[in-house]
Amino acid sequence: MSTVTYRDALNQALKEEMQRDDRVFLMGEEVGVYQGAYKVSKGLLQEFGEMRVVDTPITELGFAGIGVGAAMVGLRPVIEFMTWNFALLAIDQVVNAAAKLLYMSGGQFNIPIVFRGPNGAALQLSAQHSQAFESWLAHIPGLKVVSPGTPRDAKGLLKSAIRDDNPVVFFEGEMLYNTKGDVPDEEYVIPIGQAELKREGDHCTIVTYGKSALMAVQVADQLEKDGIRVDVVDLRTIRPMDVAAITASVRKTNRAVVLEEGWEVCGVGAQIVDHIQRDCFDDLDAPVIRVHQADVPMPYAKNLERAAKPDVAKTIAAVKKVMYLPD
Amino acid sequence: MAQAKIKKKAEPAAGSEGTTAEERQVLLRSMLLQRRFEERCAEAYALGRIGGFCHLYIGQEAVGAGAMAALRADDYIITTYRDHGQALARGLSPRAIMAELFGRSDGCARGKGGSMHLFDRSLNFLGGHGIVGGHVPLGAGVGFAIKYRGGDQVCLCFMGESVVNTGAFHEALNMASLWKLPVVFLIENNRYGMGTALERASSIHDIYLRAASYDMPRAYVDGQDVLAVRSATLEAVRRARTESTPTLLEVRTYRFMGHSMSDAVSGTYRTKAELEEHMKRDPIMVLRIQMQEAGEIDDAGMAKLDEDVKAIVQDAWDFAEASPEPPLESLHEDVLVETST
Structure with a gap:
């Protein structure tokens, strides 16, 4: 390595x-x-x-x-x-x-x-x-x-x-x-279409990909200090989507947050939620919550940009919400 | 770029020198096959055997026949959605084309493409493409691949004259000239982009002059004279093959039918009188008269040729009609391939 x-x-x-x-x-x-x-x-x-x-x-x-x-x-x-x-x-x-x-x-x-x-x-x-x-x-x-x-x-x-x-x-x-x-120092490839569990936990699932996977890991590490154990499913590939990895995790945790950088409407998260509701309907203990960019073009000003983007705090709040925990 | 400046002056290509009587027979037959084939396409469309958009080539047959005659078997062709005539001229099986138009499993694209998307990998026929201008960069890319490999093939990229107003055309021609790609950009100027006359769409009416923007060799040629088309294309192909230099070749032609099967042949954007004037220079008649005057064909010979061609088209129709519809399981095939490496 x-x-x-x-x-x-x-x-x-x-x-x-x-x-x-x-x-x-x-x-x-x-x-x-x-x-x-x-x-x-x-x-x-x-x-x-x-x-x-x-x-x-x-x-x-x-x-x-x-x-x-x-x-x-x-x-x-x-x-x-x-x-x-x-x-x-x-x-x-x-x-x-x-x-x-x-x-x-x-x-x-x-x-x-x-x-x-x-x-x-x-x-x-x-x-x-x-x-x-x-x-x-x-x-x-x-x-x-x-x-x-x-x-x-x-x-x-x-x-x-x-x-x-x-x-x-x-x-x-x-x-x-x-x-x-x-x-790794040696030759390797990672197959397209395979998700990876970036953190393992049994309280809640965060499904994400790309840059947001880093954020999800930070969220998991921070929540762990409060005794909340999060599964981070990093899809890595969006199409074809590793639906089996999503459903396996949600069946274990019974709760899910979907985190993405994009906008909400017709976003990748909507597709993920659809898979969860179809395949894990009886496993869910709470509605799935999505964390995403605000439904606006990205503003320039620092404070507005911060408000528009998903971040660790917003994701932690979402996890707590699906777990019916106070903020 | 000094070499590329050789043919900056446009000259209509000369007549029949350089072809043999046998080659002229082949060209006549090719044009007649295209004509008779598409007449039956119109009939099949009216009968509902062919659906969707169907753009006929009638009137423009000399372009496909003449240009294709300038190519080698290992050269590449890429074209637009008005592709039946060119596909026939390249040698795609009339049966496979008709079956494709009928949406049958023996079609040249297994019933997945239809009229606008004829393909044959074995003949380097890289397809009919449906987005105006979109395939011109693809043609440049084929030229790039030829040059990358150090080959001496040529890519012949057909397009209609309305393409010259798109960004894709401009971007592709600039890079083709910049990188000296072996591509012949052949504009079939049939005077109308759907219903919009060239003069209402392009700031330059002699559209081969567009090539000046890219410091690219250019020419125009009478598209109703198949021998002239062949000769002009040969010159452009030679330049691509031996000098790796692209050419913009404007071939001035005219379509005798509507833009597609769903619009009137004349009456809105062009007059009947204009259409009739152009139909006097039917490309099949132009060559037939030349050959008759040279004693290479007579009325009986022409009738025999016509019978032969009609029989081929009838056979294609019968084959298409007998071909099964694509199996439903093919719906999900050809979306992705299994990766072999």
């Missing part, structure tokens, strides 16, 4: 997969000469050259489509979006092309591509740079959607995503890049 940042874990995954398979290339804005807007691609241009680490003009729609076209004929592109906010310009290529081609060609053209980049709020970037889009893409059949919260998961899942023969949407977190964690 080594202690590695989330950023470097992703860098290792890219590097190892590019060494392993020369069909893999990285394309996006500032990935090469600038070494990555968030330095995820540091050193890759020097090692692999400009045919495999391709700086693009600012053309999300264009280079996402170039990736899909290259994948149609056998390459394995990794398309980096500087942030998912900008990827909205490319959503036609993700939704109408990458996710559809296998189906509408009757199984002839699979698209082995990864679309990746940071998602969700950072600090005071305001409305156009602080959005969490998992639910948009998790809605689409034909895609896999991954959102790791730790360096170990980030590396193992990015390697799986690159090896996957389907389009994979990979959500990172701007606020995660500097976080550190243990990463």
Whole structure:
């Protein structure tokens, strides 16, 4: 084991997969000469050259489509979006092309591509740079959607995503890049579609993924001091969702809080709650509570931004509420 | 980029030099097959055998036939939703196409794609795509992959003239020229984006001139003359193959039918008189007259060819009608593949 940042874990995954398979290339804005807007691609241009680490003009729609076209004929592109906010310009290529081609060609053209980049709020970037889009893409059949919260998961899942023969949407977190964690020194992959229990407890379940998994762990650690033991189910993958892991935990704890960075309405949490009510109806001792971003565009001012985001205190309050405990 | 400046002047491509009598026969047959096939498509649509959107190519057959004749078997084609004629010209089985249009399990996309989404991996036919402009970056991406591998294939990317106003077109052509990708961007200018005339949609009416924005070689050609289309495409393909340089080729054609089966052929956005004027240059007639004058075909030969082609189309119809509907279990197939690596 080594202690590695989330950023470097992703860098290792890219590097190892590019060494392993020369069909893999990285394309996006500032990935090469600038070494990555968030330095995820540091050193890759020097090692692999400009045919495999391709700086693009600012053309999300264009280079996402170039990736899909290259994948149609056998390459394995990794398309980096500087942030998912900008990827909205490319959503036609993700939704109408990458996710559809296998189906509408009757199984002839699979698209082995990864679309990746940071998602969700950072600090005071305001409305156009602080959005969490998992639910948009998790809605689409034909895609896999991954959102790791730790360096170990980030590396193992990015390697799986690159090896996957389907389009994979990979959500990172701007606020995660500097976080550190243990990463195995030996080669490993983490399968897409498998949740992991990040904390074990029998009083309440928190179901979450991505950056929020870190928050959930903090919540669990803090509640443990009060004798409240929380199961933290880190989904890691949103589509396909590890429903069995959710239901196993809720059947044990009989209570659930669903935590996500995104907005409430039609969010990923709504889907999780639906699975819980269908599969664990008789196991529940309290209604499931969701913790999410306020239903507003992200404000700039520090105090308003804080009020809009989910946080440890709001999540603790939710856990206490489903346990019918006083605040 | 010095090399890429070779053909900046647009010139209508010349006539029949460079084709053999046999090649002209093949082109005539290809166009006639497209025509007869689509006439039966219109009939099938009226009978409810074909549903959804169905965009006919009638009037534009010289573009598909001529352009396809300029390609090698290992080259790639990507196109729009008006794709029946090009698919036939590339050699997709008329049976598999008709079965697809009928929504049957023997269709070239197992009944999952329909009229707008014909595919054949074995022929490098990368599909009909339904979002105007959306497939142009894909075409550039195929070119990128060819260059990445060091191959000498070419990607032929068809599009309608209304595509030139989309952002996807601009982004793709800029990168294709910047990175010198082996792609031929072939615009089938049939004068109307659905019901909006070119002059009402594009600030530039000679749309091949758009290529100047990307420092890209460009040309325009008479799209009703299949030999001219073939010749112009060959030049663009040669430039892509040997110089890895893209070309914007504007092929000026006209559709004789409505935008799709659901709109009137004329009367709203174009006059009957305009339509009739253009129909005087039916691409099949243009080549037939050239061949007749050269003594390469006579009325009996034409009648025989027509009978042959009609028989192929009838066989395709019969095959499609006999083909079973897709099994219900196929509903959930082809969403994802099992990963092999």
